């Protein structure tokens with residue numbers, strides 16, 4: 417009986433996404449920053465503040481983001497009648513250029529049958545294109561431990577949701593979206609030793625960059641390779657990323673305003689969550705557990721707690737006035753939905769400069785998908801469920817509705 421009561425109390429505590437510390441002051445993204453005076457007009461924001469903040473995130477948090485422009489793109493049709501004849505499956509082999517790496521980036525493109533132009537979702541996957549998308553696609557040189565066996569993959573799905581490894585491709589195609597999936601592990605492996613040895617780090621010097629910056633640059637390489645495809649509507653390209661790749665997707669879109677929308681699922685610390693307010697993963701914890709995600713310099717800044725006034729609401733502000741969806745899970749306190757909601761609210765001030773309200777929903781639990789910043793909390797823990805994808809597609813439908821061919 418006592419056990420049931422204590423379980424009930426604990427469950428309710430964990431199931432509530434919590435709140436931020438009362439009285440916490442969040443600096444307005446429009447106030448003076450690094451000697452730049454306060455901003456009151458969109459032109460000043462775009463001309464002065466955007467480049468300043470972009471530089472600040474690169475030099476103080478994520479490190480050097482390698483040059484993304486692809487040198488060459490080879491295309492091969494894998495199946496002209498994939499998914500029961502509803503889609504075309506192609507493999508794009510994207511050469512990134514020798515200063516970046518000799519290892520090409522493999523991108524699987526699934527486009528609805530027909531000419532388009534289609535809106536496009538660009539995303540990264542966790543285990544490899546052969547296991548996550550189609551067995552006829554190339555197997556990667558390296559994959560994380562849990563991806564190497566059927567059992568590992570099954571356990572990952574059990575612990576992290578039915579859509580953690582495989583996005584619901586058929587639903588996306590049926591709803592009129594093309595989807596491009598890249599696997600980052602060959603170019604920038606998510607492993608501390610292999611990552612430091614990877615060729616992509618030699619240009620910048622491995623101490624000066626980190627995996628999140630490299631993954632962000634891969635999002636942008638895939639974007640550059642696909643935006644010139646006549647079947648794709650270049651103004652309707654969204655980046656989607658879960659957790660570590662949510663951090664990368666946000667950074668990539670913050671650095672390039674041609675990206676049309678971002679969906680960051682449970683992106684947490686150094687994603688959409690305020691570092692100064694989180695009651696989940698601290699900046700010191702993330703840097704200690706995943707040193708290769710960041711440049712070496714970040715370790716000392718987080719121990720000295722000196723981010724010089726920079727926090728993640730300013731990363732979200734760099735996306736203004738573009739549509740952003742922040743997905744959250746009630747049991748995922750580690751990514752701290754409340755501290756992410758506070759960041760979304762603070763970023764909305766910048767959306768205001770562009771005549772957009774940004775986040776309009778009154779609370780975390782009352783999503784308004786028509787707003788330019790939308791936020792939801794679904795039941796359950798950290799991971800990706802089919803329901804996350806249906807919310808993401810509903811969100812994009814509303815924001816890309818004026819797209820050609822819709």
Ligand code: GTR
Nearest residue numbers: 658659660661684685697702
């Ligand atoms: C966690 C990490 C988070 C998040 C997550 C993931 O262990 O602490 O910041 O990135 O991994 O990517 O699944």
